[in-house]
Amino acid sequence: MNIFIAGIDGYLGWTLAQYLTIKGYRVTGADALLRREWVEEVDGQSALPIASIQERLSAFQAAYGRQIEFYEGNLLEYDFIQDCLRQAQPDVIIHLGEMPSAPYSMIDQAHAFFTQQNNVLGNLNLLWAMKETCPDAHLVKLGTMGEYGTPDLDIPEGFFEVEYRGRTDRLPFPRQAGSFYHWSKVHDSNNTMYACKIWGLRSTDIMQGVVFGTRFPGMCDRPEMRTRLDYDQCFGTVINRFCCQAVIGHPLTVYGEGLQRRGFIPLQDAMQCLTLASENPPEAGEYRVFNQFENTYSIVELARLVQSAAKTLGLDVSIQHIENPRNEVPRHHYQPERQKLVELGYQPTHDIIGEIRAMLEDLLPHRDHILHKTDTLVPDIHWDGTRKRAQVFETVASASVSD
């Protein structure tokens, strides 16, 4: 099976390239290397120092004796993506090549504009290029659980049977995203659903929970194989950020009460799921949606889990409740379905404490490196378009937590 990864230099992309190659698949990929620029722009850095893409590719070949074909370029360039697909002749296209940060998209007009331009038009180009060059390929597209928002209903996998005024139909489940970034993913989902309908393309649209972790079992330990791990306010997702905070003794910063509940998935489970989706393509013309997460947690639960895991490593961390810079509902129903991947064989890791501890162990040797950049551990990007450091509401010392 030939697999093409758009966004192969990213957090998921570089990990997945290794995971799939170890599984025996031929992997090629493209990247514009923009993630590195965005993180630098917001004064962030990878907590685990990472190698250049050239160093990564060379080390990969040295370790596995297999070459990853790499194309540097941008999905907004239609000729580029057409050339990539003509060269790669993929059976599966895994599209991870988007700007993935909600706060980054909310900084100002320019960043909202950039986000929707980059994501929506890049994905649209990819759909056209598939239609023109490889209409039988299977597009595994990365969406996000954040597309659904927090409706006061259970969340099905993309579609639901609905009765209205005595009639019934199967309809797309309404999306209520929570940032211009999340809306860009909704727009992508809609365009992709439509391309499948009119052109007979096949796609699995992955509504993925928030990913955390540094590795999968059996991942090569060479520094060039490390994937990035961001902890700034834009690109650092919550568990990753908490772990970096724990390692340097910074309070774990919970936005508001922390009762917002979301789906989360360890990096190794994300690899497992993306592989399962790739290995089990839908029919031509079928657009299917998988909700991809291991479990749901509230943010304050996660802070306590990180606190506990840190304690077993002798790290004493407190939890800090700070002003929520986002616009999100503080308390809400949250019951998303997650059945389709299980039916394909997904076996959830079910050991979040173990995962977090493994992350902390990977991060501890880089404590000094992380300490070099700590300015954006407390957010200042507000959803109302202003920039001001979020206020601290309350700090709960670790001693008061029973674990």
Next chain:
Amino acid sequence: MNIFIAGIDGYLGWTLAQYLTIKGYRVTGADALLRREWVEEVDGQSALPIASIQERLSAFQAAYGRQIEFYEGNLLEYDFIQDCLRQAQPDVIIHLGEMPSAPYSMIDQAHAFFTQQNNVLGNLNLLWAMKETCPDAHLVKLGTMGEYGTPDLDIPEGFFEVEYRGRTDRLPFPRQAGSFYHWSKVHDSNNTMYACKIWGLRSTDIMQGVVFGTRFPGMCDRPEMRTRLDYDQCFGTVINRFCCQAVIGHPLTVYGEGLQRRGFIPLQDAMQCLTLASENPPEAGEYRVFNQFENTYSIVELARLVQSAAKTLGLDVSIQHIENPRNEVPRHHYQPERQKLVELGYQPTHDIIGEIRAMLEDLLPHRDHILHKTDTLVPDIHWDGTRKRAQVFETVASASVSD
């Protein structure tokens, strides 16, 4: 009331500028004059010869003694739209400034890309510029009934109460648009709904039916006051196209069986409704959706109505069923709600035959002009990305129609 019209040089824009001025409102507007270029690009022309924007504005001032402030520029230029709003200080912004053609968006990758870039990013810029310069203004944004597609349910006005697995919530009604153009309007609607939610903007999102007609009662008869009327496969909407066909003795080209049913609205009713929406703003933070159409008709019904109206003017036209170049469901349920505008005072014209006859009378003096450009009366843009003249299935002579 200060009203700012984005897209003031278009079919609706130029008509609305006159209509609102006659009502006594101060109107300013902007346009990039792209519609003139797009129509030329697809080898079309306005059936009614139209004046340049400068001639229009001068004639307007001569006729009414009032100036329309006009800014030439593009919504994709954020500085431009900010400057416009700072100058205009609008109470109401009526956003008609988008690329409005489904077939144009389906020509190829470049046209799909252009359509979503132009519409989605232009609207996004407008939202940011409102937030920055006039957050209390009311955005009346032109969407389309085509955003809903043809679900097997009744279509409410934007939102519906839905029960699912024992819980209920009020959710956005799922959209299932039928072209990359229509999806661009859905993306706009989503971004606009979100801007209202997080920034407290107020917006009326108009899901408008297909507009037809050449004038409103009392419209000045000077040639510079005429609005454009397109009849090519891209920018000519169905009743307008049928009327132009009738005037030159071309068969009325019905796509497929013609049992597709859509909402339609006379130009004068569209003016009435857009004015009612403008005069009755929602609360700050409110995003409301109006379905704006006079009635629903199937395409073949409309062909028969145009045929009948033409007959009263001595025009003998046949109806031709041709291959449908679009991807749409041939027979379907269609029961959209239209209540909110009626509650605000909308009085439907209810005389479609009269409207069509008035159009035919306006068009007849321009028969030779229309005959100059007839190449795109039969479509060749197919939804599968190919270009080939649609095949003729069947021609029904006018004699066989009982009316």
